[in-house]
Amino acid sequence: MTDLTNIKDHVILVAGAASGIGYEIAKHLLSVGAIVVTTDKNSDGLTELKNSVNSEKLHVRIVDFLDDNEIEALIQFIEDEVGQLKGVINCVGILGQRGILSEEIDLDNFDLVYRVNLRSALVLSIAAIKVMKPRKYGRILQLASISGKEGNPGLVAYSVTKAGIIAMVKSQGKEYAESGITINALAPALIDTPMVASFTEEQRNFLKAKIPMNRIGDPIEVATLAAWIVSPACSFTTGFAFDLTGGRATY
Ligand SMILES: NC(=O)c1ccc[n+]([C@@H]2O[C@H](COP(=O)([O-])OP(=O)(O)OC[C@H]3O[C@@H](n4cnc5c(N)ncnc54)[C@H](O)[C@@H]3O)[C@@H](O)[C@H]2O)c1
Structure with missing residues (x-):
């Protein structure tokens, strides 16, 4: 029987x-044989990734x-140069200003967060859809966040862009539902990465306390779920925001 997760x-x-x-996802995908x-x-x-995995299946582009x-x-x-693109996982993101009230937001910083987190995700998805559509197969996965569902105080720009990602995939999922x-x-929710390390201890504890599993x-x-979502096995789910919050968001 065909293994659709392959x-x-x-x-x-x-x-x-x-x-x-993104680093962990790349390593995991290589471990299961993907190109x-x-x-x-950040070169x-x-x-560092290239040196640590030493695989001909890894390509690097700044x-x-x-x-x-x-x-x-x-x-x-x-x-x-590489081959027909089958999957995209977009982990590019920045937090922008944090720990401030809306009235203190620097609008230039808001624009920067919007451009890095949301506009580029749209541009990437359009470019990928264009090459995937004629072949009637593709998997696109965008990293949103619990903050896009619930909002996080002190993180308005970040939360807005993550809500935008969720709305974007809902719209695009419906637009391309019959395309393959x-x-x-x-x-x-909180995942143990340098982005989270940049929070103050108080911010981290505030967010961790909301997670029923009581851990980060x-x-x-993330990597194992992402690998499944970009596999042929994930064929009847589109426009969805998969949860990964240790029980915080049960919707
Ligand atoms: N860590 C978490 O708790 C968490 C939770 C929810 C969502 N997310 C989302 O997951 C994704 C990955 O987060 P992470 O925690 O691994 O963060 P991270 O900071 O470790 O990784 C983000 C990567 O994006 C890259 N990047 C930033 N601006 C860029 C630009 N202009 N062009 C190209 N690359 C750029 C950075 O260099 C970095 O390698 C982000 O979209 C983040 O919002 C993270």
Whole structure:
């Protein structure tokens, strides 16, 4: 019987792979035999990944997601130089200003968070859909957050963009429902990465206390779910925000 979770030799792009969740996802996908194209603006993290896995199936491309043209060129590079793109997992994200009230928001910082977290995700999805659509198969997974479902105080810009990701995949999931491409989001609570390490202890404890399992998630718990979502097995779910919150969000 065919194992629909098998993604051996599937070409999968992991964006934001120099650190945290994306790094762990890239490593996990390689361990199950996928051909993984990693990208990030941080070359050090990608070099470290390349040295640690030492795999011919790993490709590295430095891209700044603030540049639409660079994102489009990345998809073209994959198609021309690596192979037909089957999956995209987008982990690019920044927190922006944190721990401040709305009245203290710097609007330039708000715009930056919007461009890195939401606009680039849209640009990436459009470029991927264009190459996937004629082949009638594709898997797109965007990293949203529990903050996009519930909002987090002191994190308005971040929460707004993550809510935008959830709304975007709901809309695109319906738009492309008959195309063979599934478009989903993942909405984690606290996961143990450098992004979370940048919180103050007080902020971390506040968010951890909301998790019924009373612990922070491990990046491998994100990676194994992500690998399933971008496999052929995840064929009847689109426009969905998968939960990964240790029981915090049961919807
Ligand atoms: N860690 C958590 O608790 C958590 C929870 C919910 C959602 N998320 C989301 O998961 C994703 C990954 O988060 P993480 O915790 O691994 O964070 P991280 O900071 O470790 O990784 C984010 C990556 O995005 C890259 N990046 C930032 N701006 C970029 C740009 N302009 N161009 C290219 N790359 C850029 C960074 O260099 C970094 O490697 C993010 O979208 C984040 O919002 C994380």
